[in-house]
Amino acid sequence: MSTEQANSTSETTANHEVTAQVNSADDQTTHFGYETVKTEEKVKKVAEVFHSxxxxxxxxxxxxxxxxxRLWKRFTIDNSGVRSGHQILDLAGGTGDLTAKFSRIVGEKGKVVLADINNSMLEVGREKLRDLGVVGNVEYVQANAECLPFADNTFDIVTIAFGxxxxxDKDAALSSIYRxxxxxxxxxxxxFSKPTQDWLAKIYDVYSFNILPKMGELVANDADSYxxxxxxxxxxxxxDTLKGMMENAGFEETSYHNLTGGIVALHKGFKF
Structure with a gap:
């Protein structure tokens, strides 16, 4: 759910650590940004970020x-194949931008479930959508993407935007979504993904690590989260790594489309 890209010195290491849960002698560890933390601590730390x-x-x-x-999300909607009557899961839906658009398209016979693991984000989304008059065909569920609390073969479309x-455990989440x-x-x-041009990656790094945290401090009073x-x-x-992970989870006809020079990418896959 938000924006950035890092020291080019860590590019290769990052690619090897992406799905990382590394077995140590005593505990399983994973990454929280560039920090290595115990696996069970990451959920708590991520929750603190989004509560903030x-x-x-x-x-x-x-x-x-x-x-x-807004253009990235519009492109996602346009590629979703959504129709009236569809059942949609907007996973890690946050403040509900995609849910609001889906709700209008699926109509009274359809349903959109806005799901997020973070209750603070979910409540902000619920209040925002109600203020917009988006009611009736939207449900709100606090859910962990790794073990979704829904029956098999429930949804026509699942989206997860910036989440x-x-x-x-991204592999577990992809398998749960497939189910x-x-x-x-x-x-x-x-x-967010990897810029396709070196010059863009360098500019993006400067922006992400010099400007973004300062912006977070000024606007949200929280530089650390950004x-x-x-x-x-x-x-x-x-x-390409994410595309392969989707295929390993069972998705077919997988593809991706780079947006804004690869700063963001939209991946798509089907369950047959």
């Missing part, structure tokens, strides 16, 4: 992306 940023999340999204995040990189999709259903993963968000992007799988 929830109230200013939409404002910061507009500032950080200069409003471009997968914060999941501890709850109907045959013929599709997954769309909108996430430093983490920048680091978390560098630790996320690149485009």
């Amino acid at each position: 940023v929830a109230a200013k999340y939409d404002v910061m999204n507009d500032l950080m992306s200069m409003g471009i995040h 997968l990189r914060n999941v501890t 709850v999709l109907k045959p013929g259903g599709r997954l769309l993963v909108l996430e 430093q983490y968000l920048a680091e978390s992007i560098r630790m996320h799988p690149d485009q």
Whole structure:
């Protein structure tokens, strides 16, 4: 759910650590940004980040992306194949931008489930959508992407926008998503990725690590959370690695489309 990319010195290491749960002598560890933490601690730390940023999340999204995040989300909707009557899971749906658009398209016979592991984000989303008059065909569920509390073959479409990189076990999440999709259903993963040009990556690094945390401090009174968000992007799988992970989870006809020079990528896969 937000924006950034890191020291080019860690590019190779990051790609090897992306799905990382590393067995040590005593504990399983994983990454929290560039920090190595116990696996069970990551969920708590990520929760603290989003509890902190929830109230200013939409404002910061507009500032950080200069409003471009709205175009990325529109592109996701356009590629979803959504129709009237569909059942949709907006996973890690945060403040509900995708849910609001899906709700209008699926209509009274359809349903959108806005799910997020973070209660603060979920409450901000619920209040925002109610203020917009988006009611009736939207449900709110606090859920962990790694073990979704839905029956097999429930949803026509699952989206996860700017949330997968914060999941501890991404492979488990992809498998869980595959299980709850109907045959013929599709997954769309909108996430920060790796710029395709070196010059863009260098500019993006300067922005992410010099400007973004300062912006977070001024607007949200929280520089550390936005430093983490920048680091978390560098630790996320690149485009081809994520495509392979989706295929390993069972998805077919997988593809991705780079947006804004690869700063963001939309991955798509089908369950047949």
